Amino acid sequence: MSNNDEKPRDASPDEDVLADSSGLIAREVPAGVDRRSFLIRSAVGGAAAVMTGCTVSDADRTAKATATAAAAPPAAPSTPPLAADLNVVKKGQGPVLTTVDEFYKVGPGPSSSHTIGPMRITYDFYQRAAKLPADTLAKATKLQVNLFGSLSATGKGHGTERAALAGLIGKEPATVDPLFLDSLRDKPDQVFPVKLGSKSIDVSLKDVIYDATKGDFKHPNTMTVKLLGGNDVLLEQEYYSVGGGFIEWKGYEPPKKNPPKYPFRLMKELRGHADTNKTTIAKIMMANETSISGKSEAEVNAFLDKIANAMIATVKSGLSMSEDDVLPGPIKLHSKAATVYKRAMDDKFQSDRGIGVLSAFALAASEENGRGHLVMTAPTGGSAGVMPALVYALSEVRKVPREKIREGLLAAAGVGYLCKHHATLSAAEGGCQAEIGVASSMAAALTATAYDAPSQVVENAAESALEHHLGMTCDPVAGYVQVPCIERCAFGAVKAWTAYAIASNEIASRHRVDFDATVAALAETAKDMNSKYKETSEAGLAQSVTLC
Ligand code: SF4
Numbered sequence: 001m002s003n004n005d006e007k008p009r010d011a012s013p014d015e016d017v018l019a020d021s022s023g024l025i026a027r028e029v030p031a032g033v034d035r036r037s038f039l040i041r042s043a044v045g046g047a048a049a050v051m052t053g054c055t056v057s058d059a060d061r062t063a064k065a066t067a068t069a070a071a072a073p074p075a076a077p078s079t080p081p082l083a084a085d086l087n088v089v090k091k092g093q094g095p096v097l098t099t100v101d102e103f104y105k106v107g108p109g110p111s112s113s114h115t116i117g118p119m120r121i122t123y124d125f126y127q128r129a130a131k132l133p134a135d136t137l138a139k140a141t142k143l144q145v146n147l148f149g150s151l152s153a154t155g156k157g158h159g160t161e162r163a164a165l166a167g168l169i170g171k172e173p174a175t176v177d178p179l180f181l182d183s184l185r186d187k188p189d190q191v192f193p194v195k196l197g198s199k200s201i202d203v204s205l206k207d208v209i210y211d212a213t214k215g216d217f218k219h220p221n222t223m224t225v226k227l228l229g230g231n232d233v234l235l236e237q238e239y240y241s242v243g244g245g246f247i248e249w250k251g252y253e254p255p256k257k258n259p260p261k262y263p264f265r266l267m268k269e270l271r272g273h274a275d276t277n278k279t280t281i282a283k284i285m286m287a288n289e290t291s292i293s294g295k296s297e298a299e300v301n302a303f304l305d306k307i308a309n310a311m312i313a314t315v316k317s318g319l320s321m322s323e324d325d326v327l328p329g330p331i332k333l334h335s336k337a338a339t340v341y342k343r344a345m346d347d348k349f350q351s352d353r354g355i356g357v358l359s360a361f362a363l364a365a366s367e368e369n370g371r372g373h374l375v376m377t378a379p380t381g382g383s384a385g386v387m388p389a390l391v392y393a394l395s396e397v398r399k400v401p402r403e404k405i406r407e408g409l410l411a412a413a414g415v416g417y418l419c420k421h422h423a424t425l426s427a428a429e430g431g432c433q434a435e436i437g438v439a440s441s442m443a444a445a446l447t448a449t450a451y452d453a454p455s456q457v458v459e460n461a462a463e464s465a466l467e468h469h470l471g472m473t474c475d476p477v478a479g480y481v482q483v484p485c486i487e488r489c490a491f492g493a494v495k496a497w498t499a500y501a502i503a504s505n506e507i508a509s510r511h512r513v514d515f516d517a518t519v520a521a522l523a524e525t526a527k528d529m530n531s532k533y534k535e536t537s538e539a540g541l542a543q544s545v546t547l548c
Pocket of ligand 1: 382383427431432433435436473474475481482483484485535
């Protein structure tokens with residue numbers, strides 16, 4: 001129907017013009033005009049006419065809205081194109097093959113992608129360089145690391161240069177003494193000899209260069225490492241720190257692995273295996289761990305115990321810090337885990353005590369991360385307060401048996417693997433939803449599994465926790481993993497508990513959103529997110545918070 005046939009209508013002075021807006025909006029959108037833009041302009045035009053007491057026909061309004069909508073400049077793309085082989089862009093092919101010892105990594109905070117990854121990268125390069133022929137090594141004069149993209153934009157706040165130097169001189173993330181990294185910060189002029197064949201090459205923090213922050217990089221966290229002989233490049237490798245401490249390099253091919261006993265690409269398939277075999281997600285995960293890695297169940301359990309113990313230790317260590325402790329960096333952020341814990345314990349309401357102490361556990365582990373002390377990637381350093389808070393609460397407060405904690409860690413790993421497989425664990429690729437969101441989802445699965453929830457409840461809890469982090473951006477103030485990161489871990493932990501509480505109390509079969517759909521939304525949101533909000537400290541809180 002054409003609007004041209006309708007007569008102009010006078011606005012009565014007694015009429016509530018905002019009660020029904022349908023009359024303000026022209027009903028047909030002309031061909032070739034953006035619908036949303038057209039409808040907004042049409043409505044605004046109609047409303048303006050009513051408010052000013054003017055009358056305007058639908059035909060006039062349509063003409064005006066069409067003209068202004070057509071004249072409106074197209075929205076500029078908010079994100080740069082992403083390379084096709086980024087985790088967040090490529091679809092996970094084949095079954096999930098990640099194993100727990102690849103996934104849960106111990107290393108120095110504050111960021112798995114900006115400390116653990118770069119340290120593993122330079123350590124890897126050192127190993128490659130050491131294998132060069134003796135006559136090549138005899139020409140070596142210099143080692144050089146160049147940091148690009150997010151590694152360069154926020155690396156100073158993360159201590160990336162110290163981590164990169166440590167790897168170059170042969171230190172590994174799991175065993176490096178955090179005090180050594182602190183000493184590099186306090187005495188930045190230290191020089192270390194690196195033995196390569198018959199040569200000894202001196203390296204220092206000056207050999208780690210903060211290079212271009214913007215450019216056509218294959219991954220937002222790109223770095224190169226070179227062995228030079230004068231001006232000649234004897235060996236060069238381009239690397240990518242792809243999140244959660246995982247590293248890749250130019251020409252990277254995933255290692256060949258044994259097939260899993262129960263192959264799955266999706267949560268639907270993982271749960272299908274559990275339900276068909278009348279067992280749990282955790283048991284399916286254990287069967288896959290042993291079949292892929294060739295390890296025994298006892299070996300896998302020993303590793304899971306190491307991770308659980310390290311998580312408990314990091315919470316204890318954080319809670320024991322003085323209430324006057326100030327975290328490193330320009331924010332001068334006071335530690336508050338111990339204060340929150342003590343005051344929460346005095347709360348007269350039990351439920352408030354629970355939320356308060358769970359938050360304190362997360363703050364404690366996350367503050368340890370902020371200090372650059374050893375943390376566990378679950379899945380990343382920035383989110384290193386979330387899983388430890390739940391492991392500590394379940395183990396130390398609720399006294400859940402260790403066997404259930406192990407099962408919880410396995411189910412949580414399954415959740416993290418799927419997020420990595422189909423989306424990303426890297427804030428530089430997907431913002432904070434990929435770190436705290438995934439951590440919270442894992443922690444919800446851990447909690448549900450530890451309480452013997454059926455597989456659908458485990459999935460629902462994980463889905464719910466992830467769903468309510470979708471869209472969360474990464475904007476660390478001054479490039480330090482402290483604000484908003486430390487409190488965000490507390491919220492991630494509490495949301496995990498909330499997700500478990502809802503999932504275990506609702507009618508599970510009526511849960512409307514499945515985990516796989518939410519992971520797909522995580523990937524899509526990551527792709528569409530403005531690059532300013534991907535660990536660059538160029539927007540959000542990083543811009544609005546003033547440091548004095
Ligand atoms: S804002 Fe989130 S993703 Fe970004 S550094 Fe902090 S914890 Fe990590």
